[in-house]
Amino acid sequence: MNSLVYLASLRFKAMIRKIYSRPLSAIFTTLAIIVMLGLLIFYSFFLKMPESEKGPFSAFLLTYLFVMTIMILAIMFQKRTALFTNVDANLLLCGPFSLKQILLYGIIGSCGATLALCLMNYLYITVLLGAFFDVSPLDYLILFITSMSAYFIILVFTDFLYVRFMDDPKRNLYRRLIVGTLVVFILLIFAYHYYINRDLKIDAIINSFMDSKVFSLMPVIGWSKFVILNFHNGEYLLGLLALGGMIVLAFVLTILTMNTRSIDPEVICDDARYFDALKERSKNNSNLYQGLKVRSVKNVSFKKGAGAIASRLMLDMRKTNSFITKTEVMLILLYLAISYFSDYDYAFYSRYVAIILYVITLSSNYNDELSHHYIYLIPDTPLRKLWALLWPSILKVSIIIVLMMTLGIVLGPTPLDFIAAIFELFGYALLFISSNIWSLRILNKGQNQVASQFIKMLIVIIALIPSVALGLVFTAVLYTPYLFSFISSFVNIIIALIFIYLSKGIVSGAELLN
Amino acid sequence: MIEVKGLTKKYGNLIAVNNASFEAQNGKITVLLGPNGAGKSTTIKSICSLLKYEGEILIDGYDNHSLMAKKRFGYIAEVPNLYDNLTVGEHISFIKRAYDVKEDEHIEKLIELLELKDKINATAKELSKGMKQKVSMLLALISKPDSLLVDEPMIGLDPKAIENTLTLLKRLKENGTAILLSTHIIDMMNDLYDVAYIMNKGKIEAKVVKDELGSETLKERFFEITEGSENE
Structure with missing residues (x-):
């Protein structure tokens, strides 16, 4: 048995070594551990809140x-x-x-x-x-x-x-x-x-x-x-x-x-x-819940140039039935049920939807696509290729937003509530997608999961600051309740487009293939 | 035509390719020959713009990152890298549209030559490694590239497929395609190559032109230079 225990210990050591072999990975893993443990110690011993507020x-x-x-x-x-x-x-x-x-x-x-x-x-x-x-x-x-x-x-x-x-x-x-x-x-x-x-x-x-x-x-x-x-x-x-x-x-x-x-x-x-x-x-960030079954589909067509990448991704989704997975549907229905039975309002419900969008955008399989050399060799501009890579995700989250907000009508929103929420969520979704691809651009592929998720989360939080700040300032000055949604959506879309532009190099050079 | 000038590729402290310069001319088969780890695949991948490197690489006079260059070359990877869930036919449609290829006739001929007709509706994950290599070859040739980069082309192929591949490469050469292939299987290259560059430890050690070789064989020249060394 000794040799097997030794093997298990060696593998554990190798895992730790891998995490700490890259400076960025080591820094963020340590930071994540310190932040989490620090928070727990802070909550336990230092956070003094009146009992009535807890x-x-x-x-x-x-x-x-x-x-x-x-x-x-x-x-x-x-x-x-x-x-x-x-x-x-x-x-x-x-x-x-x-x-x-x-x-x-x-x-x-x-x-x-x-x-x-x-x-x-x-x-x-x-x-x-x-x-x-x-x-x-x-x-x-x-x-x-x-x-x-x-x-x-x-x-x-x-x-x-x-x-x-x-x-x-x-x-x-x-x-x-x-x-x-x-x-x-x-x-x-x-x-x-x-x-x-x-x-x-x-x-x-x-x-x-x-x-x-x-x-x-x-x-x-x-x-x-x-x-x-x-x-x-x-x-x-x-x-x-x-x-x-x-x-x-x-x-x-x-x-x-x-x-x-x-x-x-x-x-x-x-x-x-x-x-x-x-x-x-x-x-590769592929969706684990889509199963490994592939069905044959009819009426297959590809768009020209970089568009063929988007067509291929859409075809893959059709074949694996993964445009919207069962897990995502369950998640949507679960959040809707919680909101309905808990008497939450439409604005609160839309915050839940934003969390779902974040989870869904994180599971997009860009790594899988980027591991095939064809995306780098296709003779088209990097920006068009990147847009083609992101398009299926954008389409997917847009459909989910409309679907969820339409289902949320049972919570009794006004038409303006409905439109404002859709705008705001679209801004968030685009920001999540672009942050995801930009984090892939700046991170090494060998980065461990904890570090990369932490960095992605950090990028999203930082990217959200301008829209929240601007939205709050405009709303406070002009006293228009719906202004926050439109302003924040507009700012988020602008930041997302900047991220996408900054990420275009990801489809022109391919160190990711290594 | 492929021109490589002062190509250097480093992985941290390791120099995988060290200041390599060479060219592959149209209508000729140029071979990068070297032991394992000599830097052949790294060179091919750099030419395809799949790696970051120092130096200059031109395809028909265009920088290899430019659209004009990308339209002009095809690449057959050492390990076939197909989309698991797509059928062979769908792969073909995908590449046709991506490269905006209008004609079908030469694709039909390629399918026949590579004996892929009965595999058109099979998904990539149902194919054997050899079959995947054939599909990879077919996809690289759909756009009728002026230059073809082939990384270890015979690995995983059965004898008949090797024969067909050699025939195909000769035919492409006759049509004026510049072919650059990397291999460590010297015997198979004897009939095929026009120019060979012998690589060792990341460096181009020698250029061997078939017509100028005289009585010495490529194999003899290769071992003379590399002494059968295995690189790290």
């Missing part, structure tokens, strides 16, 4: 568990899973290792994934919302430990089902069936709870459902809530017992997984290749 811990926990549920469901409903990467699979299956060692190495891999998922969930919520809620230093600690246990249980359970049903071609279906049944069961309980409390508002019903004993019985999510809330309320023994229960379950699942009698190397290798392909697509 939201209740239960609301904070609800949001935290909501994000956790979404992430867990995304893991459990994956079309396919894999135990190893291709390199690992080849090494482990050909090398002098026992089955137990091989499986334990897989579980070590799950530990890494647990930490990554936990940090994503934890930092996203704590950093964004920690300042506005009554969260103590102990709460932060317990939240982290419980999340680690919860994600580990889920990942080891997934590994367990994978190795146990390896011989069965329907193994992925079984996993989804088990979780699907559980989800349906919980929804039925919620429906019953909704029915007996139907006189209350939806947010009150959700809160009372979360407070109910039935909720605490819900696997992983309910248990996590039970642990965190008991520690928060000073019931340390109960909290400790429940947390201990979760850790014991994780241990039992690990033992069960390691004691699997046989594995199918062909299945492991096949899934490893699939996993690697998925990872490669993720690196």
Whole structure:
């Protein structure tokens, strides 16, 4: 086993070395860690806000568990899973290792994934919302430990089902069936709870459902809530017992997984290749949720010159059904439902839409396109080629804006609200798209994900300053409520066009190909 | 015609190509010959404007970054780089429109020569590596380029495809195309080349003109210069 533990430690060191091998990547990663940890320490010990201005811990926990549920469901409903990467699979299956060692190495891999998922969930919520809620230093600690246990249980359970049903071609279906049944069961309980409390508002019903004993019985999510809330309320023994229960379950699942009698190397290798392909697509910023199925389409035509690039991208979207993905549709409907049931106004709803637009524009697969040499060789001007590259994204977000704002009519906006919101969002969307491409222009391709996302976010925040400042000044001077939307949209479009112009070199030289 | 003057390409402290100057004339096959890591592919990619470099590169007298130059050359990459989800036919339509090519006749002939007729509706990810290489070749020739840059052309091809490729390159040469290809497979080049530049450790070490070589073979001259060295 020593050699495999050594391999795992070497790979971890290599990852750290890669992050710190480039000065920009090292600076931004360190900065991101310092900022996030600094914020948590600041919220815990130095932020003095009157208790009345802070939201209740239960609301904070609800949001935290909501994000956790979404992430867990995304893991459990994956079309396919894999135990190893291709390199690992080849090494482990050909090398002098026992089955137990091989499986334990897989579980070590799950530990890494647990930490990554936990940090994503934890930092996203704590950093964004920690300042506005009554969260103590102990709460932060317990939240982290419980999340680690919860994600580990889920990942080891997934590994367990994978190795146990390896011989069965329907193994992925079984996993989804088990979780699907559980989800349906919980929804039925919620429906019953909704029915007996139907006189209350939806947010009150959700809160009372979360407070109910039935909720605490819900696997992983309910248990996590039970642990965190008991520690928060000073019931340390109960909290400790429940947390201990979760850790014991994780241990039992690990033992069960390691004691699997046989594995199918062909299945492991096949899934490893699939996993690697998925990872490669993720690196290229391709949309992971579009699946790998390609359908044939009729009436294929390409525009002349640089326009052929846009036509090709559109064709790719048609073939992979990814113009608007299922995930994006779900996200849209989810935000609409939250806004509707929470009595948010149209202006607040449009801020939600701006967040969705930011998420969607980040997933545009420019890297994929830029890794093919044809874009550099096509005899057309760089600006036209860049515009062709961005056009499908611009078209996509424009359609999403119109679609979402039209659906948002149920919130009762005036016609001027509707037009102003569309203008404002279009400005934001163009700014997000152009910031994304400009960050690609100024960053090296080898930059790690944390650093590049942080830089992208930073660019967007800085780019938004002029429009917000100008919009506020004009609105304050002229006292016209809708002026802010139009002014900010105009300024954002101008800045976006400047970014696009500055990025044109990205399609003329191609160091990105390296 | 391709003219390379004082080409230097550095990756950090590593000098991949060091002050290389040479030319590839119309109607001739010019070969960049060298061991692994000699800088051949880097040179080809620089000519295609796929890398940043120091020096000057002209295609038919135009700077290689200009539109006029881009319209005049075709490039066949060492590793075929196709769009996974597009069929072969869609790749052809894409390049035709991108280069504004109106005629179809020569494309039909190329499809036939490269034996791709029954693969027109196959997506790139369904093709074998050799088939992908053939498609890559076809795409580079759609615009009838005056200059053709080929990076390790025979890798991944079966014997028949190699034979067809050699025939194709000879035919293009007869039509006046300037062909610059990089390879380390010397034996295959004996019948093909007109001029060979031997590269080693990023430098052009020698120019060998076939008609002036006398009794010595290209292989003998190559090993004389490189001593079979393997570069880092």
